[in-house]
Amino acid sequence: MEEIELNIYKTFPSDFLWGGAIAANQTEGAHLEDGKGLSIVDLMPNGLLAGIKEDSTDLNLYHEGIGLYHHYKEDVAMFAEMGFKVFRTSIAWSRIFSNGDEMSPNEKGLEFYDNFFDELLKHGIEPVVTLSHFETPWHLVKEYGGWKNRKMIDFYIRYCETVFNRYKGKVKYWMGFNEINNIYTSPTAAGGILVEEDENCLQAIYQASHNCFVASALATKLCHEIIPGSKMGAMLALSAVYPNTCHPDDVFDTYEVRRRSLFFGDVLLRGAYPTYIHRIWDENDVHVEMEDTDLDLIRTYPSDYLGFSYYRSTTHKAGTRILGHTGGIAGTPNPYLDATPWGWQIDSKGLRYVCNELYDRYQKPLFIVENGLGTNDELKNGEINDDYRIDYVRSHIEEMKEAVIDGVELMGYTYWGPIDIVSAGTGELKKRYGFIYVDRNNDGTGTFKRMKKKSFDWYKKVIETNGEDLK
Numbered sequence: 342m343e344e345i346e347l348n349i350y351k352t353f354p355s356d357f358l359w360g361g362a363i364a365a366n367q368t369e370g371a372h373l374e375d376g377k378g379l380s381i382v383d384l385m386p387n388g389l390l391a392g393i394k395e396d397s398t399d400l401n402l403y404h405e406g407i408g409l410y411h412h413y414k415e416d417v418a419m420f421a422e423m424g425f426k427v428f429r430t431s432i433a434w435s436r437i438f439s440n441g442d443e444m445s446p447n448e449k450g451l452e453f454y455d456n457f458f459d460e461l462l463k464h465g466i467e468p469v470v471t472l473s474h475f476e477t478p479w480h481l482v483k484e485y486g487g488w489k490n491r492k493m494i495d496f497y498i499r500y501c502e503t504v505f506n507r508y509k510g511k512v513k514y515w516m517g518f519n520e521i522n523n524i525y526t527s528p529t530a531a532g533g534i535l536v537e538e539d540e541n542c543l544q545a546i547y548q549a550s551h552n553c554f555v556a557s558a559l560a561t562k563l564c565h566e567i568i569p570g571s572k573m574g575a576m577l578a579l580s581a582v583y584p585n586t587c588h589p590d591d592v593f594d595t596y597e598v599r600r601r602s603l604f605f606g607d608v609l610l611r612g613a614y615p616t617y618i619h620r621i622w623d624e625n626d627v628h629v630e631m632e633d634t635d636l637d638l639i640r641t642y643p644s645d646y647l648g649f650s651y652y653r654s655t656t657h658k659a660g661t662r663i664l665g666h667t668g669g670i671a672g673t674p675n676p677y678l679d680a681t682p683w684g685w686q687i688d689s690k691g692l693r694y695v696c697n698e699l700y701d702r703y704q705k706p707l708f709i710v711e712n713g714l715g716t717n718d719e720l721k722n723g724e725i726n727d728d729y730r731i732d733y734v735r736s737h738i739e740e741m742k743e744a745v746i747d748g749v750e751l752m753g754y755t756y757w758g759p760i761d762i763v764s765a766g767t768g769e770l771k772k773r774y775g776f777i778y779v780d781r782n783n784d785g786t787g788t789f790k791r792m793k794k795k796s797f798d799w800y801k802k803v804i805e806t807n808g809e810d811l812k
């Protein structure tokens with residue numbers, strides 16, 4: 342009889358990828374330096390939930406971010422001090438192709454990431470790179486309609502080919518589109534499209550998504566060809582959604598809400614459109630244009646792993662907004678959970694639930710690439726005693742460990758915002774996630790000075806002990 346090899350863990354595997362995660366647009370600043378062009382968030386002064394404000398004179402904190410473009414050496418040294426094994430960031434597409442449709446890349450932009458990745462590698466930290474994290478070049482959205490237009494596939498693939506070739510000796514872990522399932526709530530940020538008032542919104546969303554699926558398949562193919570042994574991941578926002586009550590209507594509606602998000606995983610990881618999507622398309626007059634070879638490409642080149650973000654859980658009541666809800670803004674309060682000042686309900690058990698849900702569904706390695714607590718921090722006598730952040734991370738790591746023991750294949754954990762960054766949702770700096778404080782404020786004041794919070798040493802110890810010492 343053939344012996345079956347089972348991966349049974351009682352704790353985190355020894356090669357578990359501990360680290361932190363950020364995005365270029367929320368940190369780098371230098372938004373027009375060294376040939377960088379405008380990306381969509383450069384026109385979103387109030388964050389992605391408020392959308393594009395082309396002529397706004399409001400302060401846009403993304404423009405300077407936390408100055409990582411100039412401070413990266415200092416920052417990487419601090420990440421190394423915490424013992425990071427990996428560091429997730431994105432490449433700002435508009436640094437490499439300022440408008441997005443040029444034939445040749447911007448050498449200065451390429452050099453920046455060469456230096457940044459070298460700095461990480463010098464400290465023994467492996468880069469994990471997102472190719473598109475709410476950063477579509479603005480020109481592509483304005484001139485071509487963004488991902489609604491099939492031409493985007495060519496622009497994206499030219500960009501991918503450029504960076505795969507350039508960083509092939511440096512980067513092994515990649516992700517295509519950050520939280521592509523947030524296209525329902527944030528079509529411009531997550532899907533790189535503008536939806537006109539008189540347009541069938543779902544038609545736009547599903548056409549753009551299809552174009553992204555084809556692009557993802559082609560990028561996966563290229564990535565494997567150019568960088569042998571590389572891994573291309575899908576990346577989805579998958580905070581938990583629970584039914585508001587045990588009423589069967591709430592339960593089924595919640596199932597449907599969840600499925601709208603999992604749809605993206607179904608296509609990207611299983612390599613096929615699920616049957617349930619046809620009813621949704623029929624009932625909403627959606628007609629997705631596809632070319633003959635598209636479905637074959639999607640089937641042949643699925644993503645290697647599923648990266649996802651998990652911050653909280655929400656509850657869903659039948660009859661409230663279905664499309665657009667990915668565990669995000671809407672929802673009814675859960676009386677069993679505390680919430681942050683931003684109303685995000687803290688639910689560590691939900692992380693174990695989601696890990697199991699996703700592994701049961703896909704049987705592909707999972708990578709928690711975002712999880713963290715964004716809240717106010719108070720500087721007292723030159724210190725920040727963020728015990729609340731330690732509590733949040735501790736409880737989530739405890740549940741993550743349970744998930745590993747449950748049999749979930751978990752590759753790693755990158756804490757979101759190990760250094761304070763500009764919020765994606767609201768474009769502010771007051772919502773701080775970091776183990777490292779950055780002196781920059783909502784009104785744009787501040788010295789950009791970095792400082793350790795209490796959680797810094799705590800997370801260091803967690804990594805040192807491979808998640809065993811959580812005290």
Ligand code: BG6
Nearest residue numbers: 364519520650715764765766767
């Ligand atoms: C995720 C995004 O949706 O949530 C990040 O991938 C973002 O870019 C994170 O920063 C937290 O959201 P916020 O609004 O608190 O920055």
